Amino acid sequence: MCRLAMKTAETPFSPYSILTSMEAMKEGYDGSGIGLLLRGIEFAEFKQGENDPILSGIAHTEEAWYRLMDIMEGKGFKIKYDHEYDIDPELFDPANRYKYLLRVYKLPKAWRDYDQKKIDLELMKTRLELREDGEAHGGDLTIFSFWPDVISIKEVGWPLDAGKVLRLDDDRIKARIVMAQGRQNTNYGINLYACHPFFIEGVASMTNGENTAFVPIKEWLIGTGFPGYSGYQSDSEVFAHILHYVTKKLDLPLEAYKHVITPLSTGELAKHPQGDFLKGLREVCRRFIIDGPNCVMASMPDETSMMVMDHKKMRPAAIGGKPGEWAMASEMCGLEAMIPDRDPIYDFQPMRDHTIIVPSHRKEYKIWSQFDPFPLPQVA
Amino acid sequence: MVSIRSIPTSPGSLTLADFPWIVEHREDRCTLCGKCTAVCPKDAIHLAYKRQRIPNTSLEKSKQNMGYKTVISIEQRTDIERRCIGCAMCSEVCPNTAIWPTLNTETNRDQFNRHVGGAAWTRGGRRNDRSSLLDQIIFKRISMLTDPALDAGRHEFQLNTLLGRVLAPDEYIKRTVNGEWIPPVREIFPFVIGSMSFGALSPNMWLGVLQGVAYCNEVLGIPVAMATGEGGCPPWVLKSPFLKYIILQIASGYFGWDEIIRAIPDMQCDPLAIEIKYGQGAKPGDGGLLMWHKVSSLIGRLRGVPGGVDLPSPPVHQTLYSIEESVMKMIQSMATAWGFKVPVYPKISASASSKAVLNNLVRNPYAAGLLIDGIDGGTGAAYNVSMQATGHPIASSLRECYLDIVKQGKQNEIPLFAAGGVGKNGNVAQNGMALMMLGASGVHIGKYVMQAAAGCLGNENNRCNVCNLGICPKGITSQNPKLYRRLDPDKVAQNVVDLFLNIRTEMKKIMAPLGRSQSLPIGMSDALGINDKAAADLLKITYVC
Numbered sequence: 075m076c077r078l079a080m081k082t083a084e085t086p087f088s089p090y091s092i093l094t095s096m097e098a099m100k101e102g103y104d105g106s107g108i109g110l111l112l113r114g115i116e117f118a119e120f121k122q123g124e125n126d127p128i129l130s131g132i133a134h135t136e137e138a139w140y141r142l143m144d145i146m147e148g149k150g151f152k153i154k155y156d157h158e159y160d161i162d163p164e165l166f167d168p169a170n171r172y173k174y175l176l177r178v179y180k181l182p183k184a185w186r187d188y189d190q191k192k193i194d195l196e197l198m199k200t201r202l203e204l205r206e207d208g209e210a211h212g213g214d215l216t217i218f219s220f221w222p223d224v225i226s227i228k229e230v231g232w233p234l235d236a237g238k239v240l241r242l243d244d245d246r247i248k249a250r251i252v253m254a255q256g257r258q259n260t261n262y263g264i265n266l267y268a269c270h271p272f273f274i275e276g277v278a279s280m281t282n283g284e285n286t287a288f289v290p291i292k293e294w295l296i297g298t299g300f301p302g303y304s305g306y307q308s309d310s311e312v313f314a315h316i317l318h319y320v321t322k323k324l325d326l327p328l329e330a331y332k333h334v335i336t337p338l339s340t341g342e343l344a345k346h347p348q349g350d351f352l353k354g355l356r357e358v359c360r361r362f363i364i365d366g367p368n369c370v371m372a373s374m375p376d377e378t379s380m381m382v383m384d385h386k387k388m389r390p391a392a393i394g395g396k397p398g399e400w401a402m403a404s405e406m407c408g409l410e411a412m413i414p415d416r417d418p419i420y421d422f423q424p425m426r427d428h429t430i431i432v433p434s435h436r437k438e439y440k441i442w443s444q445f446d447p448f449p450l451p452q453v454a
Numbered sequence: 455m456v457s458i459r460s461i462p463t464s465p466g467s468l469t470l471a472d473f474p475w476i477v478e479h480r481e482d483r484c485t486l487c488g489k490c491t492a493v494c495p496k497d498a499i500h501l502a503y504k505r506q507r508i509p510n511t512s513l514e515k516s517k518q519n520m521g522y523k524t525v526i527s528i529e530q531r532t533d534i535e536r537r538c539i540g541c542a543m544c545s546e547v548c549p550n551t552a553i554w555p556t557l558n559t560e561t562n563r564d565q566f567n568r569h570v571g572g573a574a575w576t577r578g579g580r581r582n583d584r585s586s587l588l589d590q591i592i593f594k595r596i597s598m599l600t601d602p603a604l605d606a607g608r609h610e611f612q613l614n615t616l617l618g619r620v621l622a623p624d625e626y627i628k629r630t631v632n633g634e635w636i637p638p639v640r641e642i643f644p645f646v647i648g649s650m651s652f653g654a655l656s657p658n659m660w661l662g663v664l665q666g667v668a669y670c671n672e673v674l675g676i677p678v679a680m681a682t683g684e685g686g687c688p689p690w691v692l693k694s695p696f697l698k699y700i701i702l703q704i705a706s707g708y709f710g711w712d713e714i715i716r717a718i719p720d721m722q723c724d725p726l727a728i729e730i731k732y733g734q735g736a737k738p739g740d741g742g743l744l745m746w747h748k749v750s751s752l753i754g755r756l757r758g759v760p761g762g763v764d765l766p767s768p769p770v771h772q773t774l775y776s777i778e779e780s781v782m783k784m785i786q787s788m789a790t791a792w793g794f795k796v797p798v799y800p801k802i803s804a805s806a807s808s809k810a811v812l813n814n815l816v817r818n819p820y821a822a823g824l825l826i827d828g829i830d831g832g833t834g835a836a837y838n839v840s841m842q843a844t845g846h847p848i849a850s851s852l853r854e855c856y857l858d859i860v861k862q863g864k865q866n867e868i869p870l871f872a873a874g875g876v877g878k879n880g881n882v883a884q885n886g887m888a889l890m891m892l893g894a895s896g897v898h899i900g901k902y903v904m905q906a907a908a909g910c911l912g913n914e915n916n917r918c919n920v921c922n923l924g925i926c927p928k929g930i931t932s933q934n935p936k937l938y939r940r941l942d943p944d945k946v947a948q949n950v951v952d953l954f955l956n957i958r959t960e961m962k963k964i965m966a967p968l969g970r971s972q973s974l975p976i977g978m979s980d981a982l983g984i985n986d987k988a989a990a991d992l993l994k995i996t997y998v999c
Contacts, residue, residue: 286597286969290977297863324627336972339612340641351630357616357639358626361866363973385972386609 086248093237095411103256108233109269114250130226131217138214150182228269268307272314276375283368285309294361336385377434387426394421472563475540483552490544498538502529575838578921588885594983597969606966615644618797648898651683654834656938666950686710692717705731707767709757733803735827735874737836741767747924750933797822804851830875832901835922856893869895877902883960907949
């Protein structure tokens, strides 16, 4: 079983602190890989514009690197900042790692008249195009995310070692949200794309546990025809895509996610104030029902964070912290490591019906139960 | 040339060894009570006088001689019309275990002599083919250490499925916001009691099954549905609260629909669904057939015909000449009859054209699903050649259809139901779950219910299979009160309940190791394996050995 750690704070912090905190839970992972997703970015050497997308990935060869630049230039992207990781040469194995990508771009002029939805879509399509280009060239280019205010780092190996190689402790990059997952997807096969957190149009999620309903869910997502619903090197990728579908395609609030992936039973819905609507939602989204055992942690473009459990609460998870600073982890020791001065009165372990939501103001977190009225008055 | 008469043979004469079932009889145990000959539905055995040789083996040579006496004994007949069907009712009633039929594994010469009077062989029952691809499918994707398997005995499982047109999620939200029509969807148990008509089944069988279904629904909370088949429904059922568990079938003969339409104003609830039968797996291209033996006065009244006449339904609906009409007119008409509150779906025979039908339904917003019936389905009456050799196995037909709608992203919108051979060798839950993982939302079971709930004697060795003649020795498919009163409806109901409890447990035992409990593993093809490379390739599942 892998371990999850996520911290959200008003004041940006080093992602390295999360990697060191992960060590507290190290008995739970096997050193096969690490995935980091940073949001609310603050570069020490660069003031990032609000709408400037950041490209994250790895150019495995020099050729791929030049191809990437050609493609981006061809599309009209202008480079604003190219972050060079201060790589530790003693720890670094250069084989197949020509350059870690962290490049901030300015949007093409041609996009000036696009509305936000169209820009989001085009950013995603650009990411997919780059990814496809890499795949067409023997996997020499890996692209994790391309989005304003989001950095993704994925690597094989022991999590802390990956952080040391990239010298993430140098405080050149800080973030208000860091999501970390401490294991490659060893259920299927080692592949950087299979590493959590998964990302699509600003929505990111990471999971532990196996998604046994993976194939039917994946088939339905692909069937929607939305180009971003692709990849699926990991069974957990669908959790991010379902969250995207619920919030972006259906425009439902975050709370609906829980009702979609682990709906209440017919008997429970009969007593629910919006049971009719939720029953219908369960039917139309039946293919998104997961079985777990899973804990899903996610973050949204507006810096809202969330955590939900599978229907049987078969995975441990906890939230804790203090106003302005909250951590979610697979284990209490993870919380302790991330926010040592947390106030234990806020510690909470969500149960099967709970969704934990930390709004972007971070003053407090919300424990929302599936049995509570659904916050969608206009339809319910 | 005049034939000689010294040897008593003719082209059609047969001996015991020519028949599929040979009655073994123990003279030493027989008390000549006559129960076996009385119960035999085919009059295949009778009490016969025999001459018995009694040699006197005295030591005195003058007293040694050969005596004879006349005895009464059981004799099996050797004419085609009265051949033993292996039902073993003789054995069931014998107080002394003195008689039983045995299967003759030799080539049965009787098969070459069934053209008496130029008629082709008709029968009821099943296809007579023990092979089952579904039996070969195993569930091999076990959550082993990667994650703990679930506990079939203690965890909560959601085992129900949906019948009805399910909207795309965005369409559902839009219609909810605008207060528009949302198609009716029923939550049912995925093993549905398939279409068996009130004429095909005896009143006691029907009553017993309905009682069992009602108990499952109302006491156990298992939402079992049953389909009527063509021929309507007893009026008291139409006006009862049990109608909500019943799928009413309309077929090409429209039998029983006068009664149904007339009862609509008095209905306490809507029927569960309407099934429009266009085809049947056991006899594709044939309409329903209720032979005159079974058209009693009650059946005649329900169907609006005189008693004692053959009731062959046409092979197609006479008002239709194209699939577009089927979906547009008929589905919409039936939906209109109940104010668009009842799901309406077609039933077709599995065939190479199943996909074409499905694609048409996908574009019809009123189609509530599709039931595909494979060649191994059963029937009350059909020509042997139809049952044996006409049709399409269900597994590949269903899979082809499912993968087609997956490509279109419509697999949640049109539920596919599969039928035909589910549980033919007794593995009902295994077969049904395999079909669900191939893409079915649920399965229909008919023969299995008759066998498991009412003790139907038929099997795939052509045992019994006389459902067409009204002589069912268990009283399951007869309209003769002398026969159907052998069947206790309460006991049938008990068995219906027990068999669904059993299916429910076995479903959990299949789903738990796969790590599935919150929804049926519909389309979870990665869980399946089969030790047949060609079948694995065709079904797009894993070959295992």
